Amino acid sequence: MSGSVKDFSEVNRGLSEENAVFExxxxxxxxxxxxxxxxxxxxxxxxxxxxxxxRDFAGAAATLKKDNxxxxxxxxxxxxxxxxxxxxxxxxxxxxxxxxxxxxxVADWERKHGMTLPEIAPPSGKRVAVVGSGPAGLTAAxxxxxxxxxxxxxxxxxxxxxxxxxxxxxxxxxxDIVRAEIEQVKxxxxxxxxxxxxxxxxxxxxxxxxxAVFLGTGAGLPYFMDIEGENLNGVYSANEFLTRVNxxxxxxxxxxxxxxxxxxxxxxxxxxxxxxxxxxxxRRLGGEVTLVYRRRKEDLPxxxxxxxxxxxxGVQFVCCxxxxxxxxxxxxxxxxxxxxxxxxxxxSGRPKPSCIEGSNFVIEADVFxxxxxxxxxxxxxxxxxxxxxxxxxxxxxxxxxxxxxDGVYAGGDVATGAATVIWAMGSAKKAAAAxxxxxxxx
Amino acid sequence: MYLVEEATQLADRVFQMWITAPQVARHARAxxxxxxxxxxxxxxxxxxxxxxxxxxVRIIFMAVGKTTEHLSSMKKGDAISDVVGPLGTPSExxxxxxxxxxxxxxxxxxxxxxxxEAKEAGNHVIGIIGARNKDFLILEDEMTEICDELFITTDxxxxxxxxxxxxxxxxLCKNQKLDCVWIVGPAIMMKVTSAxxxxxxxxxxxxxxxxxxxxxxxxxxxxVTVGGETKFxxxxxxxxxxxxxxxxxxxxxxxxxxDEEKASLEHYHHGGxxxxxxxx
Ligand SMILES: Cc1cc2nc3c(=O)[nH]c(=O)nc-3n(C[C@H](O)[C@H](O)[C@H](O)COP(=O)(O)OP(=O)(O)OC[C@H]3O[C@@H](n4cnc5c(N)ncnc54)[C@H](O)[C@@H]3O)c2cc1C
Ligand SMILES: Cc1cc2nc3c(=O)[nH]c(=O)nc-3n(C[C@H](O)[C@H](O)[C@H](O)COP(=O)(O)OP(=O)(O)OC[C@H]3O[C@@H](n4cnc5c(N)ncnc54)[C@H](O)[C@@H]3O)c2cc1C
Ligand code: SF4
Ligand code: FES
Numbered sequence: 046m047s048g049s050v051k052d053f054s055e056v057n058r059g060l061s062e063e064n065a066v067f068e069x070x071x072x073x074x075x076x077x078x079x080x081x082x083x084x085x086x087x088x089x090x091x092x093x094x095x096x097x098x099x100r101d102f103a104g105a106a107a108t109l110k111k112d113n114x115x116x117x118x119x120x121x122x123x124x125x126x127x128x129x130x131x132x133x134x135x136x137x138x139x140x141x142x143x144x145x146x147x148x149x150x151v152a153d154w155e156r157k158h159g160m161t162l163p164e165i166a167p168p169s170g171k172r173v174a175v176v177g178s179g180p181a182g183l184t185a186a187x188x189x190x191x192x193x194x195x196x197x198x199x200x201x202x203x204x205x206x207x208x209x210x211x212x213x214x215x216x217x218x219x220x221d222i223v224r225a226e227i228e229q230v231k232x233x234x235x236x237x238x239x240x241x242x243x244x245x246x247x248x249x250x251x252x253x254x255x256x257a258v259f260l261g262t263g264a265g266l267p268y269f270m271d272i273e274g275e276n277l278n279g280v281y282s283a284n285e286f287l288t289r290v291n292x293x294x295x296x297x298x299x300x301x302x303x304x305x306x307x308x309x310x311x312x313x314x315x316x317x318x319x320x321x322x323x324x325x326x327x328r329r330l331g332g333e334v335t336l337v338y339r340r341r342k343e344d345l346p347x348x349x350x351x352x353x354x355x356x357x358x359g360v361q362f363v364c365c366x367x368x369x370x371x372x373x374x375x376x377x378x379x380x381x382x383x384x385x386x387x388x389x390x391x392x393s394g395r396p397k398p399s400c401i402e403g404s405n406f407v408i409e410a411d412v413f414x415x416x417x418x419x420x421x422x423x424x425x426x427x428x429x430x431x432x433x434x435x436x437x438x439x440x441x442x443x444x445x446x447x448x449x450x451d452g453v454y455a456g457g458d459v460a461t462g463a464a465t466v467i468w469a470m471g472s473a474k475k476a477a478a479a480x481x482x483x484x485x486x487x
Numbered sequence: 488m489y490l491v492e493e494a495t496q497l498a499d500r501v502f503q504m505w506i507t508a509p510q511v512a513r514h515a516r517a518x519x520x521x522x523x524x525x526x527x528x529x530x531x532x533x534x535x536x537x538x539x540x541x542x543x544v545r546i547i548f549m550a551v552g553k554t555t556e557h558l559s560s561m562k563k564g565d566a567i568s569d570v571v572g573p574l575g576t577p578s579e580x581x582x583x584x585x586x587x588x589x590x591x592x593x594x595x596x597x598x599x600x601x602x603x604e605a606k607e608a609g610n611h612v613i614g615i616i617g618a619r620n621k622d623f624l625i626l627e628d629e630m631t632e633i634c635d636e637l638f639i640t641t642d643x644x645x646x647x648x649x650x651x652x653x654x655x656x657x658x659l660c661k662n663q664k665l666d667c668v669w670i671v672g673p674a675i676m677m678k679v680t681s682a683x684x685x686x687x688x689x690x691x692x693x694x695x696x697x698x699x700x701x702x703x704x705x706x707x708x709x710x711v712t713v714g715g716e717t718k719f720x721x722x723x724x725x726x727x728x729x730x731x732x733x734x735x736x737x738x739x740x741x742x743x744x745x746d747e748e749k750a751s752l753e754h755y756h757h758g759g760x761x762x763x764x765x766x767x
Contacts, residue, residue: 201703203524203531203569240571242703245519246510265705269717276710276717276736278743285706293530293700299754302530302553303700304747375739424704424722 050328050358053215053296057121060143065150069097072142075134080144083132085471088112090129090144097147106155109148110163114187115180115226115470117156118209120149121218123467124348156225162232166193171484174199174255176243176425179207181457181469182261183230188477189259190233194484197255198235201242204292207263209466211292212284212319214326217351220291244425257452257480260440261473264458265422270314270415274371279306283315283323283416290326308332308412312380314368315416316340321351323414324360334360335408339367339385339398365398369405371413379407421459429453437462446476454480488566489523492543497625498618500550501593502559509542511572517580517604518597518694518726521546521572522702523558529568530554533699533721535671536573537596544572547596547625553751574702575725578692582609584666587659588634589615589652589680591672595625597694601669602633610666611635615655617672621646653680665689670729674738681729691729695720697740712736 060068072094080090089108096105109116125131125145133141155161171194175186178200186196204210209223231237241247243262252258267282269275286305289295293303311327313320316338327334336355338345342364345352356362363382370381384404387396421439426432433441433449439462440455442448448455454476457469493505511521515536521544522531532554538545550559561567578601586605590598595616606612614634618624620643631637638655639647648655652670659665660683668691670680677693684691697709697720704722711720714731718724 201571202701203571240569241510242571242574245514245573246571248514265703267705267707269707269710271717276712276740278740282707285700285708288700288706294528298747299751301528302751304744304751306743375742422704 050325053329055219056216056354059153060146060150062154065097065147066100068143069094069147071135072098073134080129080133080142083128083130085128085467086112086474088129088148093151094142094144094147097151102151102154103158103161105151107161107163109151113470114184114230115466116148117152117222118180118218118226119467119470120145120147120152121222122213124465126349128467156222160225160229160232162229163191165191165233168195169193169484171195171256172197173257173259173480173484174252175259175261176252177207177261177263177457177459178205178227178237179261179263179457179469180209180466181263181459181473182207182259183227184470184473185259185261185454185456185477185480186235187230187233188474189480190230190235192477192481194481196235198237199241199243199247200237200239201246202292203239205237205239207261211288212322214287214291214322216325216329217322242424244428249425249428253450253453256484258454259446259473259476259480260426260448260453260455260459261457261469262422262425262459264419264439264463266420266438267415268418268420270368270417272368272370274373274377275415277371277373277377278375279308279373279377279412280371281306281412281414283313283319283414284419286323286414287319287326290330296326296330305330306412308410310408310410311335311412311414312337312368312408312410313414313416314338314380315418316345316347317416317418318347318351319419320416321347321355323416324355325358327412327414328358328360332412335363335410336360337363337366337368337380337382337408339365340396341365341387344395363408366406367398367400368413369400372407377411377413379409380413381405381407419463421462426459442476444475445479446472447479452483488568489570491561491563491565491567494562496559497547498623500559501547501623501625502550503537503545503547504558504561505540505543505545506567506570507542508544508570508572511536511570512539512542512544515539515544515573516577517601518578519573519575520702520725521570522574522699523567524569525554525557525561526568531569531700531702533574533696533702535597535694536600538600547593549593552748553755556752557755571702574721576723578604578669578726580604580608583690585611585613585664586667587613587615587656587665587669589617589656589668589670589672590626591617591652591670591676591680592619592623593625594672594676594694595630597671598669599626599629599633601671602630606633606635613659614638615640615652617641617652619643651679652676653683656680656683660684660687660689668692668729669694669726674734674741677729678734681732685730692726693729693732694725695727695732695737696725697737698743711740
């Protein structure tokens with residue numbers, strides 16, 4: 046077992062000041078910076094990197110914060126390789142500038158040396174309700190507060206942050222960092238009301254009585270495979286497993302009251318970031334972990350670095366296989382899988398997997414975690430009259446994030462389906478700008 | 488922080504508590520529940536909303552494990568870290584005709600709010616409250632006041648009818664036309680009692696109590712099988728058509744953490760001092 050799998054402390058330690066400056070000096074400060082095109086919130090990347098090179102770390106932080114209120118989070122969890130870094134001119138020749146690591150460095154530096162707040166416009170007298178405190182809700186709230194509006198965020202859980210808090214584990218995103226960045230949003234004057242499930246604790250009429258509404262309720266509905274034995278004890282959705290550990294601290298049971306089954310043998314099904322997180326958490330709880338994925342290893346949708354971390358931490362991969370049945374009396378005893386063969390490429394260029402008859406095999410297990418995706422949280426959005434939803438249940442929005450209800454906007458996973466932190470933030474920024482125009486027009 | 492306004496003991500190990508939680512009180516309806524978390528290290532525990540007055544909601548609970556024992560030691564003026572609700576879909580209350588509202592043990596907690604709404608909807612309301620013996624019986628006065636008729640049962644015959652709620656329900660079914668029945672209690676009691684109305688085809692609701700975490704439809708911990716389909720009790724329920732519920736699966740899933748629950752209670756008694764759960 047490698048050292049890092051014994052605890053939940055952060056795996057990636059970040060850059061030192063010297064290394065950060067050294068890395069920043071590699072940036073060519075391009076006239077037409079291609080890196081920015083790859084960033085969904087259009088951070089002025091060359092500018093903040095030049096400031097690092099000049100050792101003006103506070104200036105770099107201010108530059109970042111103009112476009113991104115959650116830089117320490119993004120610096121850790123953004124898929125930079127397919128965004129800014131993938132688009133960096135140096136990516137073609139050698140290695141791209143490590144933009145993500147630099148973003149993280151600046152944000153961490155600022156947190157240690159004292160945070161400064163961006164300017165806030167004079168009060169507009171308008172009230173905006175934001176539902177959900179994930180990256181989408183936090184970003185919309187911060188933008189709108191800076192523009193002078195009075196913002197109330199409603200969050201159903203007892204802690205803010207959405208997936209940042211309950212989904213992504215500490216070893217990738219320490220919770221004190223999430224809390225610190227949320228404090229920044231609050232410092233802009235945003236009120237966050239925890240323990241308020243909109244649709245139940247707040248009626249839809251109360252919600253619609255605000256001058257504008259932003260829905261950032263995320264994609265929190267876990268999908269199940271619909272196979273035999275799924276309701277046996279020891280079968281978890283990744284959401285439940287991760288929530289028990291990240292939000293409720295089940296890894297510290299019984300100091301914390303919430304338990305979780307620490308399987309000796311854990312099977313995780315799925316291939317995305319969520320599956321990698323579940324597998325790595327299960328590893329830290331002491332289990333032998335096997336990850337079952339229906340396509341080939343090279344098709345895994347998770348970030349390459351997360352797959353590499355999982356491998357390094359001892360997660361076994363069984364690719365081209367899919368669970369068809371959970372075996373057991375009352376509790377899980379094994380997972381029956383079937384081998385898959387790869388057929389024609391589909392629209393996305395990925396092979397279409399299909400079962401090989403009679404190739405069934407069993408993996409012994411006492412815990413089975415399903416990480417096969419999640420859909421928009423239906424509770425509130427199904428209660429709002431005249432709100433158009435698409436086939437997969439997500440809220441239909443135009444380019445500005447406007448829904449089919451006047452004054453109601455949406456962004457993040459509830460509109461796009463499960464996506465990324467930065468896409469949630471990007472869509473929330475656009476919606477916030479549109480909400481501002483809407484409020485000033487009135 | 489949510490203030491405890493009143494805390495009293497109703498029966499052996501059964502407690503009643505009024506808590507100020509305006510956002511819950513304002514919207515609470517029959518059949519709904521709330522989730523509390525006592526402090527920083529606490530678990531999220533679901534409890535039925537038993538009554539509402541002004542900004543306050545009432546819970547009634549039995550001290551069975553770590554959280555409910557800790558809760559039972561709290562007094563007026565103490566604060567609970569988190570209360571969220573109302574959660575769940577409200578009871579389907581209409582003008583049915585004659586309805587029966589049945590509570591077993593601590594499940595009686597849920598009955599006044601259902602009986603009252605059913606009464607206000609214009610139903611003839613029959614109540615049945617049952618307990619192991621007369622010392623475990625709660626809310627008798629309140630139910631007497633709300634219901635048109637009230638039956639009491641005790642397993643040992645120390646009060647009311649000697650037997651179970653199902654005994655009385657069986658008699659009622661034989662002698663008159665019932666239009667709707669609610670049953671709230673331990674899973675085994677709901678299973679047995681709802682079997683009584685099945686041959687008569689009487690619409691019967693039970694309030695399921697699987698293990699929950701968030702209570703908002705996000706984790707799937709509370710999934711139950713109803714009519715062969717997987718449902719999330721926290722948002723699709725907790726009330727379901729009794730004759731469609733897979734009770735055996737529910738009971739099995741409720742036992743998932745039996746060992747851990749024991750460990751947690753032991754830790755509470757021997758580990759922490761209990762009065763300062765937050766300092767660990
Ligand atoms: C385990 C996991 C790992 C991930 N890893 C990465 C990663 O490495 N990099 C990356 O970029 N992305 C990652 N993602 C995806 C990313 O986290 C999401 O795309 C992003 O969080 C979406 O943000 P959001 O604000 O739309 O929704 P969420 O983060 O889901 O937040 C929604 C919030 O709304 C609240 N809410 C819902 N309904 C209501 C209501 N009715 N009333 C009040 N509150 C409500 C919820 O409690 C929640 O707090 C990961 C996701 C998961 C699950
Ligand atoms: C929608 C809903 C409404 C509920 N309403 C009430 C209520 O009004 N009053 C009340 O006393 N209880 C109610 N319960 C049950 C209550 O949530 C549990 O008793 C509570 O979680 C026990 O917490 P604990 O930490 O004290 O005990 P734990 O240590 O968690 O458990 C101790 C013992 O309690 C029993 N238990 C645990 N969880 C449940 C459960 N979900 N349902 C039934 N028994 C359980 C088991 O026998 C277990 O061995 C409700 C449950 C649900 C889902
Ligand atoms: S494209 Fe790369 S080299 Fe050019 S400015 Fe952006 S980070 Fe620097
Ligand atoms: S308790 Fe999590 S989905 Fe119901």
